[in-house]
Amino acid sequence: xxxxxxxxxxxxxxxxxxxxxxxxxxxxxxxxxxxxxxxxxxxxxxxxxxxxxxxxxxxxxxxxxxxxxxxxxxxxxxxxxxxxxxxxxxxxxxxxxxxxxxxxxxxx
Amino acid sequence: xxxxxxxxxxxxxxxxxxxxxxxxxxxxxxxxxxxxxxxxxxxxxxxxxxxxxxxxxxxxxxxxxxxxxxxxxxxxxxxxxxxxxxxxxxxxxxxxxxxxxxxxxxxxxxxxx
Numbered sequence: 001x002x003x004x005x006x007x008x009x010x011x012x013x014x015x016x017x018x019x020x021x022x023x024x025x026x027x028x029x030x031x032x033x034x035x036x037x038x039x040x041x042x043x044x045x046x047x048x049x050x051x052x053x054x055x056x057x058x059x060x061x062x063x064x065x066x067x068x069x070x071x072x073x074x075x076x077x078x079x080x081x082x083x084x085x086x087x088x089x090x091x092x093x094x095x096x097x098x099x100x101x102x103x104x105x106x107x108x
Numbered sequence: 109x110x111x112x113x114x115x116x117x118x119x120x121x122x123x124x125x126x127x128x129x130x131x132x133x134x135x136x137x138x139x140x141x142x143x144x145x146x147x148x149x150x151x152x153x154x155x156x157x158x159x160x161x162x163x164x165x166x167x168x169x170x171x172x173x174x175x176x177x178x179x180x181x182x183x184x185x186x187x188x189x190x191x192x193x194x195x196x197x198x199x200x201x202x203x204x205x206x207x208x209x210x211x212x213x214x215x216x217x218x219x220x221x
Binding site for chain 2: 094
């Protein structure tokens with residue numbers, strides 16, 4: 001079968017660092033994507049990891065360990081506008097499967 | 109460059125009525141997806157097109173849902189008849205490649221009463 005697990009909610013303080021974890025179980029794995037979705041908005045692409053290691057894009061970084069079927073999204077210098085839902089998604093050779101999302105709450 | 113365009117943005121219908129959603133993907137994107145997203149959930153794939161061919165419709169409830177992508181560009185998703193449980197946001201996305209970055213449209217929020 002296939003599954004994706006990520007925490008349903010995470011709370012952090014403005015200016016801090018937060019990590020959102022994702023574990024997966026699937027066949028035909030190509031890579032792990034992360035998407036951000038604000039309330040009422042469309043999902044927008046953040047990052048993609050096909051190989052093990054850390055990918056950095058500005059304040060956001062994403063990590064993948066294929067051997068552990070595990071990845072995470074790291075958000076630094078949190079801003080209030082980062083309050084949103086974050087989805088990890090498994091890229092397979094035939095489709096992308098989304099997790100249920102992690103709601104990130106940021107406190108001032 | 110224009111993004112993925114969807115219409116309508118909102119639709120309210122009574123159960124048993126038909127409804128259709130339209131999507132215009134990003135120019136040059138051969139792969140088009142229709143997703144359904146329920147509140148508090150991730151997008152769930154309904155159907156994927158490669159050009160005009162539906163290559164994955166395994167999650168599409170074929171008794172009431174249908175889709176088409178004429179000429180490999182615009183696409184229409186139809187529900188007939190709608191049920192209360194169909195209330196959700198219907199998202200269209202496109203990408204250059206199947207496993208690549210997807211670009212989502214703003215979605216159509218459907219309410220079935």
